[in-house]
Amino acid sequence: MSEPRRTALDALHRALGATMTDFAGWDMPLRYASEREEHQAVRTRAGLFDLSHMGEIAVTGPQAGQALDHALVGHLSALAVGRARYTMVCAPDGGILDDLIVYRTGDQEYLVVANASNAQTVLDTLALRAAGFDAEVRDDRDAYALLAVQGPQAPAILASLTDADLDSLRYYAGLPGVVAGVPAMIARTGYTGEDGFELFVAPGDAEKLWQALTEAGAPHGLVPCGLSCRDTLRLEAGMPLYGHELTASVTPFDAGLGRVVKFDKPGDFVGREALLAAAARAAEVPPRTLVGLVAEGRRVPRAGFPVVDAAGAVIGEVTSGAPSPTLGVPIAMAYVDAAHTEQGTSGVAVDIRGSHEPHSVVALPFYKRAR
Amino acid sequence: MTINPEQLRYSKEHEWLDAAEDGVSTVGITSHAADALGDVVFVQLPEVGASVTAGESCGELESTKSVSELYSPVSGEVTEVNQDVADDPSLVNTAPFAGGWLFKVRVSGEAEELLSKAEYDAFIEG
Numbered sequence: 001m002s003e004p005r006r007t008a009l010d011a012l013h014r015a016l017g018a019t020m021t022d023f024a025g026w027d028m029p030l031r032y033a034s035e036r037e038e039h040q041a042v043r044t045r046a047g048l049f050d051l052s053h054m055g056e057i058a059v060t061g062p063q064a065g066q067a068l069d070h071a072l073v074g075h076l077s078a079l080a081v082g083r084a085r086y087t088m089v090c091a092p093d094g095g096i097l098d099d100l101i102v103y104r105t106g107d108q109e110y111l112v113v114a115n116a117s118n119a120q121t122v123l124d125t126l127a128l129r130a131a132g133f134d135a136e137v138r139d140d141r142d143a144y145a146l147l148a149v150q151g152p153q154a155p156a157i158l159a160s161l162t163d164a165d166l167d168s169l170r171y172y173a174g175l176p177g178v179v180a181g182v183p184a185m186i187a188r189t190g191y192t193g194e195d196g197f198e199l200f201v202a203p204g205d206a207e208k209l210w211q212a213l214t215e216a217g218a219p220h221g222l223v224p225c226g227l228s229c230r231d232t233l234r235l236e237a238g239m240p241l242y243g244h245e246l247t248a249s250v251t252p253f254d255a256g257l258g259r260v261v262k263f264d265k266p267g268d269f270v271g272r273e274a275l276l277a278a279a280a281r282a283a284e285v286p287p288r289t290l291v292g293l294v295a296e297g298r299r300v301p302r303a304g305f306p307v308v309d310a311a312g313a314v315i316g317e318v319t320s321g322a323p324s325p326t327l328g329v330p331i332a333m334a335y336v337d338a339a340h341t342e343q344g345t346s347g348v349a350v351d352i353r354g355s356h357e358p359h360s361v362v363a364l365p366f367y368k369r370a371r
Numbered sequence: 372m373t374i375n376p377e378q379l380r381y382s383k384e385h386e387w388l389d390a391a392e393d394g395v396s397t398v399g400i401t402s403h404a405a406d407a408l409g410d411v412v413f414v415q416l417p418e419v420g421a422s423v424t425a426g427e428s429c430g431e432l433e434s435t436k437s438v439s440e441l442y443s444p445v446s447g448e449v450t451e452v453n454q455d456v457a458d459d460p461s462l463v464n465t466a467p468f469a470g471g472w473l474f475k476v477r478v479s480g481e482a483e484e485l486l487s488k489a490e491y492d493a494f495i496e497g
Contacts (some may be wrong), residue, residue, distance in 0.1 A: 019406075019409075030409075031409060034410055035409055035410055035436075036410045036435065228436055298413045298433075299413060299433065300433050302438070322436075323412040323433075323435055330412075353438075
């Protein structure tokens with residue numbers, strides 16, 4: 001077994017007493033103290049995350065936008081400089097290879113951010129699909145550390161450390177700036193359901209930035225946060241996770257995310273034929289639909305558990321489940337047969353180790369912040 | 372309820388056992404196990420009157436990220452369960468050697484091989 005990779009903040013995590021976990025080959029902080037308190041800090045104040053395991057890939061050149069239009073399901077050449085887009089890379093058969101955030105960092109420059117577990121696949125796929133375009137695909141995984149400040153206090157904390165115009169930085173946008181003396185790409189993105197920022201910096205600057213954010217955040221109640229609360233935060237916000245809601249065996253249409261596929265963009269793109277067929281299929285016969293489930297008891301539905309109807313017949317499968325710190329009850333996302341997806345459908349249960357525990361069907365997300 | 376961790380005996384499944392002179396022992400899980408689980412959100416305890424067997428599952432502990440079996444370190448009959456911890460499972464995290472005890476058992480058979488505090492510390496270090 002190869003040694004897990006460590007981020008530029010590894011020594012800091014250990015000094016803070018983090019419980020570490022292996023995640024996609026990286027040794028990452030799972031939690032520092034109580035994951036529920038970290039979760040509540042992000043919902044009510046602010047949390048600081050090390051996300052340096054995420055995979056950055058730069059795509060540059062005169063045809064960078066066209067190359068991405070061809071390689072991904074989104075229309076990236078139409079993205080304005082400084083904006084970001086949630087998109088996907090699909091296999092020729094339409095299956096999802098990864099979900100991505102793509103930032104347009106310049107007229108001929110894009111930054112693609114892939115999940116850690118898929119970063120190599122995305123890199124290889126982009127390199128292959130960019131062949132024939134006047135564009136370069138560059139592995140920038142070692143070029144960046146990624147820190148995220150998330151929560152209602154995030155703008156105030158960041159504003160105290162930068163002259164960048166955060167007020168005009170919209171959700172899903174990014175701009176270059178200096179934070180605490182450190183050059184950074186400041187992006188208003190995140191994976192928690194809260195307002196917040198993701199800061200792409202040189203690994204050598206990561207510790208300095210972490211310390212500055214910790215100090216500036218202290219009066220605002222900012223705490224360091226691990227991957228455990230990141231997962232419950234994204235689950236409450238109804239955000240899909242690759243390997244759970246999204247896999248190579250589902251298309252964006254099966255995942256209820258068909259809107260990310262832009263058939264009307266110029267040129268051909270990989271997966272187009274299969275995705276057209278998937279769209280037609282989904283329109284005709286509704287596939288299993290991703291819904292929210294709220295437990296009526298206290299046992300927790302987990303990924304892979306069957307969803308059953310009143311007669312005990314299997315009608316779906318849980319993709320993610322956890323106790324919701326915000327709602328105070330266990331929640332789950334599950335793919336469920338179309339006949340059982342209406343809110344208020346009765347008799348739906350999750351088979352939790354042999355016991356059929358009643359659940360309510362709800363619309364996603366479970367939690368939406370007040371704006 | 373005050374328990375001195377030094378005087379307890381420990382299973383390799385991370386339960387502690389407080390063996391009292393009247394033959395009714397108290398069972399809980401160690402702070403090491405509670406830390407490893409993370410925030411405990413649900414505890415299923417055996418029922419009063421149930422027979423438990425040393426080394427066999429008699430309940431479950433559910434945390435944010437996972438569910439773990441609760442094993443009994445001894446055989447016998449359950450005489451009492453901690454309703455406080457059923458109502459507030461976080462007691463397992465905040466007071467594993469006090470208010471977070473799990474159940475009491477009238478010991479009938481031999482315990483599985485249990486460890487002293489020093490032996491248990493060495494076991495979790497190892």
